[in-house]
């Protein structure tokens with residue numbers, strides 16, 4: 278079982294620069310990532326650019342770990358996009374808005390590959 | 404080479420309108436000034452959807468505009484509960500035809516507000532919005548609060564053009580005489596610039612708004628030593644800054660709308676603004692994301708009475724976010740066809756909702772290929788609004804601004820694509836006698 282964390286998502290500059298370029302390498306390198314605090318990375322035993330698997334009750338996804346000092350312990354940040362959203366429930370609690378932030382998740386190191394955007398979309402077509 | 408001045412950026416809700424570009428051989432070759440890194444990337448352009456296409460046996464086959472539009476019209480005319488979604492990265496003129504199409508075929512029309520500031524809309528309908536224009540912020544505000552928003556990444560010119568770093572009529576000294584407060588879960592690039600950074604525990608926004616309200620009304624005794632990870636000392640300092648300011652403003656982002664509490668958080672933020680009015684002038688504004696999400700909310704409201712999540716299947720407008728908003732409709736697997744324009748639910752909807760969208764016939768209208776293209780059945784490339792096509796958009800403070808056309812194109816503009824689909828749909832319905 279992985280370590281319990283609180284998952285949030287949001288914008289980054291490079292994500293914004295590639296909004297119209299989402300099938301690119303630049304978008305993949307920026308958005309298929311997960312920012313964590315250094316001490317959380319140490320506890321998990323992952324170094325920068327190593328892969329982590331994140332699971333929620335709605336899905337799981339593999340992304341690259343990135344150290345980010347401003348992220349509080351126990352919180353992970355994935356730039357908004359297909360990888361973050363693979364973990365999000367569609368339930369809007371009657372308000373129209375899914376819970377994109379504050380999702381209970383588990384994280385663990387992995388050797389599994391990160392899905393490219395096209396492969397990730399294919400999983401929805403099965 | 405021609406230099407074009409007063410170019411308007413069609414990316415984020417700042418809608419910067421003082422950009423200078425160079426155009427050569429019908430291409431934007433240089434962004435000389437005015438745009439941020441994100442806007443510059445938009446103006447310089449990316450790879451395009453080259454031709455209209457229809458999916459056959461699993462892969463997209465190029466076709467003519469006529470064929471793609473005809474196919475799109477057939478799908479929509481045959482659908483029993485179609486969803487028309489997006490509308491935020493195009494111009495109001497196209498949005499208007501979109502509402503007309505929704506009325507014609509009895510569709511649900513929704514826009515990206517339902518996954519960004521939908522909760523803000525609900526809160527505003529509840530308690531109103533004491534707001535102002537960005538011009539007033541620039542010329543008057545001496546206290547800026549960014550709450551759950553990181554303009555350094557998402558609206559990179561916001562501080563420079565309108566808020567903390569800008570210089571205006573009564574704020575000619577710029578940030579020297581201004582204060583910046585940032586409330587966020589992460590110490591973001593914006594937070595690093597702040598005079599006071601309140602690092603809030605994720606999901607505790609409602610509590611902190613309540614504490615600030617209590618302090619602004621003078622009830623210090625009811626506020627505990629720590630609220631949502633923020634010390635009472637920091638809360639008191641923030642309140643002192645609010646009281647001492649001549650004109651304060653809170654800009655809030657998706658850190659507040661995407662979080663537990665949703666519209667209730669915003670109601671409380673607006674009530675905090677009211678509490679501040681007992682001391683000074685204070686205003687509040689949502690940091691709208693897409694450059695024209697405010698515009699589709701305007702158009703949808705003029706045309707139907709409601710800003711988003713409008714169901715027109717009954718023959719009259721039925722507004723109920725949470726029931727007929729796009730993600731809810733998809734989760735319940737209710738819609739049987741979708742038209743997606745100027746947005747990318749493949750990238751920005753929860754996986755759970757994409758699962759249904761990927762299985763029904765989808766028409767995509769967009770200049771660029773994106774995750775939605777992967778499962779779209781009809782793909783119609785559009786001219787880029789603000790580069791290849793002009794039209795009206797609404798900035799985040801609901802000021803209308805006209806996008807300029809910079810270069811010529813063979814691609815058809817969204818408005819015309821929508822009109823042609825509407826004409827085809829009407830022709831099919833007339834033939835069918837319904």
Ligand code: SF4
Nearest residue numbers: 412415419439442560
């Ligand atoms: S701040 Fe927004 S509108 Fe202004 S240039 Fe940047 S992306 Fe464009």
